Amino acid sequence: MKGSTVLSENILMGMSAVISFILIILVVRMVLTQQTERTYQNLFESIARDISLIIDRQASMSSSEKREYELPKGVHADVRIDYKYVFVTYDDKTVSKSYSGITNSPQAYEFSEPRILCFVKNQNTIQVFDKPCIEVQ
Amino acid sequence: MKGQISYVMKPMTMIAVIILLVFLLQSLYLNRGKETQAEKKLDIVGTGTNILLILANSKDCLAYDYQQTMEKANILDAAKLDSFSNDYQAVEPECARNYDFGWRAEVKEIGESGIENEWTFGTGDFSSGKSLNNEVNFWIPVAIRYSENDIRLGKMDIRLVDGELEKLAGFLDWSCKMGQINRMTSSSTDIRTSYPVTYNSQENKICVGDSCRKLQCRLRYFDGFDSDGIHTLNVEFKQPDILLVGG
Numbered sequence: 117m118k119g120s121t122v123l124s125e126n127i128l129m130g131m132s133a134v135i136s137f138i139l140i141i142l143v144v145r146m147v148l149t150q151q152t153e154r155t156y157q158n159l160f161e162s163i164a165r166d167i168s169l170i171i172d173r174q175a176s177m178s179s180s181e182k183r184e185y186e187l188p189k190g191v192h193a194d195v196r197i198d199y200k201y202v203f204v205t206y207d208d209k210t211v212s213k214s215y216s217g218i219t220n221s222p223q224a225y226e227f228s229e230p231r232i233l234c235f236v237k238n239q240n241t242i243q244v245f246d247k248p249c250i251e252v253q
Numbered sequence: 254m255k256g257q258i259s260y261v262m263k264p265m266t267m268i269a270v271i272i273l274l275v276f277l278l279q280s281l282y283l284n285r286g287k288e289t290q291a292e293k294k295l296d297i298v299g300t301g302t303n304i305l306l307i308l309a310n311s312k313d314c315l316a317y318d319y320q321q322t323m324e325k326a327n328i329l330d331a332a333k334l335d336s337f338s339n340d341y342q343a344v345e346p347e348c349a350r351n352y353d354f355g356w357r358a359e360v361k362e363i364g365e366s367g368i369e370n371e372w373t374f375g376t377g378d379f380s381s382g383k384s385l386n387n388e389v390n391f392w393i394p395v396a397i398r399y400s401e402n403d404i405r406l407g408k409m410d411i412r413l414v415d416g417e418l419e420k421l422a423g424f425l426d427w428s429c430k431m432g433q434i435n436r437m438t439s440s441s442t443d444i445r446t447s448y449p450v451t452y453n454s455q456e457n458k459i460c461v462g463d464s465c466r467k468l469q470c471r472l473r474y475f476d477g478f479d480s481d482g483i484h485t486l487n488v489e490f491k492q493p494d495i496l497l498v499g500g
Contacts, residue, residue, distance in 0.1 A: 140274070143278070147278065147281055151281070161292075165296070165299075169299065172303035172306075172307065173303070175307050175313075176303060176309075176310045176311060177310060178310050178311075178316055178319075198431075198436060198437075199427075199431060199436055200350070200351070200352055215303075215351070216300060216303050216304050216307055217303070217311065217348075217349065218348055220313075223436075224436060
Protein backbone atom coordinates (compact mmCIF):
# COMPACT_ATOMS: atom_id res chain seq x y z
CA MET A 117 0.00 0.00 0.00
CA LYS A 118 2.44 2.59 -1.12
CA GLY A 119 1.31 6.20 -0.55
CA SER A 120 -1.53 5.36 1.84
CA THR A 121 -1.44 5.95 5.57
CA VAL A 122 -2.03 2.99 7.80
CA LEU A 123 -3.95 3.85 10.98
CA SER A 124 -2.56 2.01 13.92
CA GLU A 125 -4.78 0.70 16.72
CA ASN A 126 -3.36 3.39 19.02
CA ILE A 127 -4.37 6.19 16.65
CA LEU A 128 -7.86 4.71 16.31
CA MET A 129 -8.16 4.46 20.08
CA GLY A 130 -7.01 8.05 20.48
CA MET A 131 -9.49 9.27 17.89
CA SER A 132 -12.38 7.37 19.48
CA ALA A 133 -11.44 8.79 22.88
CA VAL A 134 -11.46 12.34 21.46
CA ILE A 135 -14.83 11.78 19.71
CA SER A 136 -16.32 10.28 22.90
CA PHE A 137 -15.04 13.22 24.91
CA ILE A 138 -16.54 15.73 22.45
CA LEU A 139 -19.87 13.85 22.49
CA ILE A 140 -19.98 13.84 26.28
CA ILE A 141 -19.14 17.56 26.37
CA LEU A 142 -21.95 18.28 23.85
CA VAL A 143 -24.52 16.26 25.80
CA VAL A 144 -23.55 17.82 29.14
CA ARG A 145 -23.60 21.29 27.56
CA MET A 146 -27.05 20.68 26.08
CA VAL A 147 -28.38 19.45 29.42
CA LEU A 148 -26.86 22.35 31.35
CA THR A 149 -28.14 24.91 28.81
CA GLN A 150 -31.68 23.52 29.07
CA GLN A 151 -31.42 23.49 32.86
CA THR A 152 -30.21 27.10 32.91
CA GLU A 153 -33.04 28.22 30.61
CA ARG A 154 -35.56 26.40 32.82
CA THR A 155 -34.13 28.00 35.97
CA TYR A 156 -34.21 31.41 34.26
CA GLN A 157 -37.85 30.91 33.28
CA ASN A 158 -38.66 29.70 36.82
CA LEU A 159 -37.39 33.02 38.16
CA PHE A 160 -39.96 34.97 36.13
CA GLU A 161 -42.71 32.49 36.90
CA SER A 162 -41.91 33.00 40.59
CA ILE A 163 -42.24 36.78 40.17
CA ALA A 164 -45.64 36.34 38.48
CA ARG A 165 -46.69 33.86 41.21
CA ASP A 166 -45.61 36.25 44.00
CA ILE A 167 -47.60 39.13 42.48
CA SER A 168 -50.69 36.93 42.02
CA LEU A 169 -50.39 35.79 45.62
CA ILE A 170 -50.19 39.38 46.91
CA ILE A 171 -53.28 40.37 44.92
CA ASP A 172 -55.23 37.36 46.20
CA ARG A 173 -54.15 37.92 49.80
CA GLN A 174 -55.21 41.56 49.60
CA ALA A 175 -58.50 40.59 47.93
CA SER A 176 -59.16 38.23 50.84
CA MET A 177 -58.68 40.95 53.44
CA SER A 178 -61.59 42.92 54.75
CA SER A 179 -59.37 45.78 55.92
CA SER A 180 -57.15 48.25 54.02
CA GLU A 181 -53.39 47.82 53.76
CA LYS A 182 -50.25 48.55 51.74
CA ARG A 183 -47.84 45.83 50.69
CA GLU A 184 -44.51 46.21 48.94
CA TYR A 185 -42.87 43.77 46.53
CA GLU A 186 -39.28 44.20 45.46
CA LEU A 187 -38.23 42.40 42.30
CA PRO A 188 -34.96 40.46 42.53
CA LYS A 189 -31.97 42.71 41.87
CA GLY A 190 -30.52 42.54 38.37
CA VAL A 191 -33.72 41.18 36.88
CA HIS A 192 -35.13 43.10 33.91
CA ALA A 193 -38.74 42.33 33.12
CA ASP A 194 -41.95 44.13 32.22
CA VAL A 195 -44.98 43.48 34.39
CA ARG A 196 -48.60 43.72 33.27
CA ILE A 197 -51.36 43.15 35.79
CA ASP A 198 -54.48 42.56 33.76
CA TYR A 199 -57.89 41.14 34.56
CA LYS A 200 -57.29 37.90 36.55
CA TYR A 201 -53.79 37.39 35.08
CA VAL A 202 -50.29 38.69 35.76
CA PHE A 203 -47.97 38.73 32.74
CA VAL A 204 -44.20 39.00 33.10
CA THR A 205 -42.27 39.66 29.88
CA TYR A 206 -38.52 39.06 29.68
CA ASP A 207 -36.31 38.92 26.57
CA ASP A 208 -38.91 37.91 23.97
CA LYS A 209 -40.88 35.57 26.22
CA THR A 210 -43.93 36.05 28.42
CA VAL A 211 -45.00 33.97 31.40
CA SER A 212 -48.36 34.34 33.11
CA LYS A 213 -50.05 33.36 36.36
CA SER A 214 -53.71 33.60 37.18
CA TYR A 215 -55.20 35.06 40.32
CA SER A 216 -58.70 34.65 41.73
CA GLY A 217 -59.58 37.99 43.34
CA ILE A 218 -60.65 41.16 41.59
CA THR A 219 -58.78 44.45 41.70
CA ASN A 220 -61.79 46.57 40.63
CA SER A 221 -59.35 48.60 38.57
CA PRO A 222 -60.74 50.21 35.38
CA GLN A 223 -57.56 49.46 33.40
CA ALA A 224 -54.60 47.09 33.36
CA TYR A 225 -51.42 48.11 35.18
CA GLU A 226 -48.32 48.08 32.98
CA PHE A 227 -44.80 48.66 34.28
CA SER A 228 -41.56 48.66 32.33
CA GLU A 229 -38.72 47.04 34.27
CA PRO A 230 -40.06 48.02 37.70
CA ARG A 231 -37.73 47.68 40.69
CA ILE A 232 -40.42 47.81 43.32
CA LEU A 233 -44.20 47.52 43.35
CA CYS A 234 -46.59 48.84 45.96
CA PHE A 235 -50.03 47.23 46.29
CA VAL A 236 -52.60 49.37 48.04
CA LYS A 237 -55.86 47.79 49.17
CA ASN A 238 -58.48 50.39 49.97
CA GLN A 239 -62.11 49.37 50.46
CA ASN A 240 -62.72 46.97 47.56
CA THR A 241 -60.06 48.34 45.21
CA ILE A 242 -56.47 47.22 44.76
CA GLN A 243 -54.17 49.79 43.18
CA VAL A 244 -50.59 49.11 42.07
CA PHE A 245 -47.74 51.65 41.91
CA ASP A 246 -44.15 51.22 40.77
CA LYS A 247 -42.65 53.09 43.70
CA PRO A 248 -42.03 52.38 47.37
CA CYS A 249 -45.17 52.37 49.52
CA ILE A 250 -43.74 55.18 51.65
CA GLU A 251 -44.03 57.48 48.60
CA VAL A 252 -47.64 56.46 47.90
CA GLN A 253 -50.22 58.80 49.43
CA MET B 254 -5.78 -13.85 23.99
CA LYS B 255 -5.15 -10.13 24.55
CA GLY B 256 -6.64 -9.33 21.16
CA GLN B 257 -9.75 -11.41 21.94
CA ILE B 258 -10.37 -9.58 25.26
CA SER B 259 -9.91 -6.20 23.52
CA TYR B 260 -12.34 -7.34 20.79
CA VAL B 261 -15.06 -8.01 23.42
CA MET B 262 -14.29 -5.15 25.82
CA LYS B 263 -14.45 -2.24 23.34
CA PRO B 264 -18.10 -2.66 22.28
CA MET B 265 -19.05 -3.42 25.88
CA THR B 266 -17.39 -0.20 27.06
CA MET B 267 -19.21 1.71 24.33
CA ILE B 268 -22.56 0.19 25.33
CA ALA B 269 -21.84 0.94 29.01
CA VAL B 270 -21.09 4.61 28.19
CA ILE B 271 -24.29 4.92 26.11
CA ILE B 272 -26.36 3.34 28.91
CA LEU B 273 -24.74 5.73 31.40
CA LEU B 274 -25.58 8.75 29.23
CA VAL B 275 -29.16 7.59 28.69
CA PHE B 276 -29.52 7.02 32.43
CA LEU B 277 -28.13 10.51 33.15
CA LEU B 278 -30.50 12.19 30.69
CA GLN B 279 -33.47 10.15 31.89
CA SER B 280 -32.87 11.03 35.53
CA LEU B 281 -32.54 14.72 34.62
CA TYR B 282 -35.80 14.74 32.65
CA LEU B 283 -37.52 12.72 35.38
CA ASN B 284 -36.46 15.32 37.94
CA ARG B 285 -37.74 18.10 35.70
CA GLY B 286 -41.09 16.29 35.43
CA LYS B 287 -41.25 16.01 39.23
CA GLU B 288 -40.39 19.71 39.55
CA THR B 289 -43.20 20.65 37.14
CA GLN B 290 -45.65 18.45 39.06
CA ALA B 291 -44.58 20.07 42.35
CA GLU B 292 -45.14 23.55 40.83
CA LYS B 293 -48.61 22.56 39.63
CA LYS B 294 -49.42 21.15 43.06
CA LEU B 295 -48.23 24.38 44.67
CA ASP B 296 -50.41 26.40 42.28
CA ILE B 297 -53.57 24.38 42.92
CA VAL B 298 -53.09 24.29 46.71
CA GLY B 299 -52.33 28.04 46.84
CA THR B 300 -55.30 28.82 44.60
CA GLY B 301 -57.67 26.67 46.69
CA THR B 302 -56.63 28.40 49.91
CA ASN B 303 -56.90 31.84 48.33
CA ILE B 304 -60.37 31.21 46.87
CA LEU B 305 -61.70 30.08 50.25
CA LEU B 306 -60.26 33.17 51.95
CA ILE B 307 -61.57 35.49 49.22
CA LEU B 308 -65.05 33.94 49.41
CA ALA B 309 -65.11 34.30 53.19
CA ASN B 310 -63.54 37.75 53.53
CA SER B 311 -64.11 39.80 50.40
CA LYS B 312 -67.11 42.10 50.46
CA ASP B 313 -67.47 41.40 46.72
CA CYS B 314 -68.12 37.78 47.71
CA LEU B 315 -69.77 36.45 50.87
CA ALA B 316 -68.23 38.54 53.67
CA TYR B 317 -70.66 40.33 55.91
CA ASP B 318 -70.19 44.07 55.33
CA TYR B 319 -69.59 45.57 58.77
CA GLN B 320 -69.94 49.34 58.78
CA GLN B 321 -67.30 49.60 61.48
CA THR B 322 -63.56 50.21 61.62
CA MET B 323 -62.97 46.90 63.35
CA GLU B 324 -63.22 44.09 60.79
CA LYS B 325 -63.82 40.44 61.57
CA ALA B 326 -62.70 37.39 59.60
CA ASN B 327 -64.67 34.55 58.03
CA ILE B 328 -68.16 35.90 58.81
CA LEU B 329 -70.53 35.14 55.94
CA ASP B 330 -73.69 37.02 55.15
CA ALA B 331 -76.66 34.61 55.02
CA ALA B 332 -78.43 36.84 52.48
CA LYS B 333 -75.40 36.73 50.16
CA LEU B 334 -75.30 32.93 50.53
CA ASP B 335 -78.92 32.72 49.36
CA SER B 336 -78.11 34.99 46.44
CA PHE B 337 -74.97 33.01 45.42
CA SER B 338 -76.87 29.76 45.71
CA ASN B 339 -79.50 31.08 43.27
CA ASP B 340 -77.23 32.87 40.81
CA TYR B 341 -74.19 30.61 40.50
CA GLN B 342 -75.31 27.05 39.87
CA ALA B 343 -73.37 26.52 36.63
CA VAL B 344 -70.47 28.92 36.95
CA GLU B 345 -68.23 30.33 39.67
CA PRO B 346 -68.97 33.85 40.98
CA GLU B 347 -66.72 36.41 39.29
CA CYS B 348 -65.42 37.73 42.64
CA ALA B 349 -63.42 34.51 43.15
CA ARG B 350 -63.28 32.95 39.71
CA ASN B 351 -59.96 31.60 38.51
CA TYR B 352 -59.81 31.00 34.77
CA ASP B 353 -57.24 28.19 35.07
CA PHE B 354 -59.30 26.08 37.46
CA GLY B 355 -62.90 25.14 38.17
CA TRP B 356 -64.47 24.93 41.60
CA ARG B 357 -67.63 24.26 43.53
CA ALA B 358 -68.18 25.38 47.11
CA GLU B 359 -70.54 24.10 49.77
CA VAL B 360 -71.44 25.99 52.93
CA LYS B 361 -73.03 24.03 55.78
CA GLU B 362 -74.60 25.51 58.86
CA ILE B 363 -73.90 23.27 61.83
CA GLY B 364 -76.35 23.27 64.70
CA GLU B 365 -76.93 21.06 67.72
CA SER B 366 -78.83 18.54 65.62
CA GLY B 367 -76.22 18.41 62.86
CA ILE B 368 -76.40 20.18 59.47
CA GLU B 369 -79.28 22.65 59.64
CA ASN B 370 -78.84 24.55 56.40
CA GLU B 371 -76.80 24.14 53.23
CA TRP B 372 -75.82 26.30 50.24
CA THR B 373 -73.87 25.28 47.15
CA PHE B 374 -72.54 27.33 44.26
CA GLY B 375 -69.91 27.14 41.53
CA THR B 376 -69.56 25.06 38.42
CA GLY B 377 -71.71 21.96 38.03
CA ASP B 378 -69.34 19.64 36.17
CA PHE B 379 -65.62 18.92 36.09
CA SER B 380 -63.04 17.24 33.90
CA SER B 381 -62.87 13.50 34.39
CA GLY B 382 -60.79 10.52 33.32
CA LYS B 383 -57.67 11.37 31.35
CA SER B 384 -58.64 15.05 31.06
CA LEU B 385 -58.45 15.53 34.85
CA ASN B 386 -54.97 16.67 35.90
CA ASN B 387 -55.37 17.31 39.60
CA GLU B 388 -57.94 18.19 42.24
CA VAL B 389 -57.96 19.27 45.89
CA ASN B 390 -60.58 19.58 48.61
CA PHE B 391 -60.29 22.09 51.45
CA TRP B 392 -62.55 23.49 54.14
CA ILE B 393 -62.47 26.32 56.65
CA PRO B 394 -64.65 27.08 59.67
CA VAL B 395 -66.97 30.07 59.15
CA ALA B 396 -69.66 31.99 60.99
CA ILE B 397 -72.97 32.63 59.23
CA ARG B 398 -74.62 35.89 60.15
CA TYR B 399 -78.39 36.18 59.75
CA SER B 400 -78.81 39.34 61.79
CA GLU B 401 -77.13 41.47 64.48
CA ASN B 402 -77.89 38.91 67.18
CA ASP B 403 -78.11 35.72 65.14
CA ILE B 404 -74.71 34.34 64.18
CA ARG B 405 -74.31 30.60 63.70
CA LEU B 406 -71.45 28.14 63.26
CA GLY B 407 -70.66 26.67 59.85
CA LYS B 408 -68.04 25.28 57.51
CA MET B 409 -67.20 26.02 53.92
CA ASP B 410 -65.85 23.26 51.65
CA ILE B 411 -64.35 23.71 48.23
CA ARG B 412 -63.52 21.25 45.48
CA LEU B 413 -60.97 22.75 43.10
CA VAL B 414 -60.14 21.03 39.82
CA ASP B 415 -57.33 21.45 37.33
CA GLY B 416 -58.36 19.86 34.05
CA GLU B 417 -58.65 20.29 30.31
CA LEU B 418 -62.32 21.34 30.38
CA GLU B 419 -61.53 24.05 32.97
CA LYS B 420 -58.60 25.34 30.87
CA LEU B 421 -60.61 25.38 27.63
CA ALA B 422 -63.75 26.99 29.10
CA GLY B 423 -61.53 29.30 31.18
CA PHE B 424 -59.78 30.61 28.07
CA LEU B 425 -63.09 31.18 26.22
CA ASP B 426 -64.73 32.86 29.25
CA TRP B 427 -61.67 35.04 29.92
CA SER B 428 -61.56 36.15 26.25
CA CYS B 429 -65.28 36.97 26.52
CA LYS B 430 -64.79 38.95 29.73
CA MET B 431 -61.77 40.82 28.31
CA GLY B 432 -63.91 41.86 25.34
CA GLN B 433 -66.82 42.93 27.53
CA ILE B 434 -64.61 45.17 29.66
CA ASN B 435 -62.89 46.58 26.53
CA ARG B 436 -59.41 45.30 27.42
CA MET B 437 -58.74 42.91 24.54
CA THR B 438 -60.74 41.91 21.46
CA SER B 439 -58.74 38.93 20.21
CA SER B 440 -56.57 36.23 21.75
CA SER B 441 -55.18 32.80 20.97
CA THR B 442 -53.89 29.74 22.75
CA ASP B 443 -52.92 26.11 22.31
CA ILE B 444 -55.15 23.67 24.16
CA ARG B 445 -54.45 20.01 24.75
CA THR B 446 -57.42 17.66 25.06
CA SER B 447 -57.49 13.93 25.76
CA TYR B 448 -60.99 13.49 24.31
CA PRO B 449 -62.88 15.04 21.38
CA VAL B 450 -64.46 18.44 22.09
CA THR B 451 -68.10 19.24 21.28
CA TYR B 452 -70.10 22.46 21.45
CA ASN B 453 -73.82 22.52 22.21
CA SER B 454 -75.04 25.84 20.81
CA GLN B 455 -78.59 25.36 22.15
CA GLU B 456 -77.43 25.27 25.76
CA ASN B 457 -74.18 27.19 25.07
CA LYS B 458 -72.12 24.41 26.65
CA ILE B 459 -68.70 23.11 25.73
CA CYS B 460 -67.81 19.50 26.47
CA VAL B 461 -64.52 17.61 26.72
CA GLY B 462 -65.59 13.97 26.52
CA ASP B 463 -68.66 13.65 28.76
CA SER B 464 -67.87 16.66 30.99
CA CYS B 465 -69.52 19.97 30.07
CA ARG B 466 -69.45 23.60 31.17
CA LYS B 467 -71.71 26.50 30.35
CA LEU B 468 -69.94 29.41 28.63
CA GLN B 469 -70.33 33.16 29.14
CA CYS B 470 -70.24 34.04 25.42
CA ARG B 471 -71.84 32.28 22.47
CA LEU B 472 -69.41 30.72 20.00
CA ARG B 473 -69.60 31.21 16.23
CA TYR B 474 -67.87 29.03 13.58
CA PHE B 475 -66.97 26.38 16.15
CA ASP B 476 -68.16 22.79 15.95
CA GLY B 477 -65.59 21.29 18.31
CA PHE B 478 -62.60 19.03 17.71
CA ASP B 479 -63.15 15.54 16.32
CA SER B 480 -60.01 14.11 17.86
CA ASP B 481 -57.81 14.47 20.93
CA GLY B 482 -54.44 16.26 20.75
CA ILE B 483 -53.17 19.83 20.76
CA HIS B 484 -55.47 22.39 19.14
CA THR B 485 -54.89 26.04 18.33
CA LEU B 486 -57.74 28.42 19.15
CA ASN B 487 -57.97 31.99 17.84
CA VAL B 488 -60.91 33.98 19.14
CA GLU B 489 -62.28 37.43 18.41
CA PHE B 490 -64.90 39.14 20.54
CA LYS B 491 -67.98 40.81 19.09
CA GLN B 492 -70.41 42.80 21.23
CA PRO B 493 -72.37 41.96 23.22
CA ASP B 494 -71.50 38.31 23.86
CA ILE B 495 -70.19 36.60 20.73
CA LEU B 496 -66.83 34.90 20.22
CA LEU B 497 -65.74 34.19 16.64
CA VAL B 498 -63.58 31.09 16.80
CA GLY B 499 -60.96 30.08 14.27
CA GLY B 500 -58.48 27.22 14.21
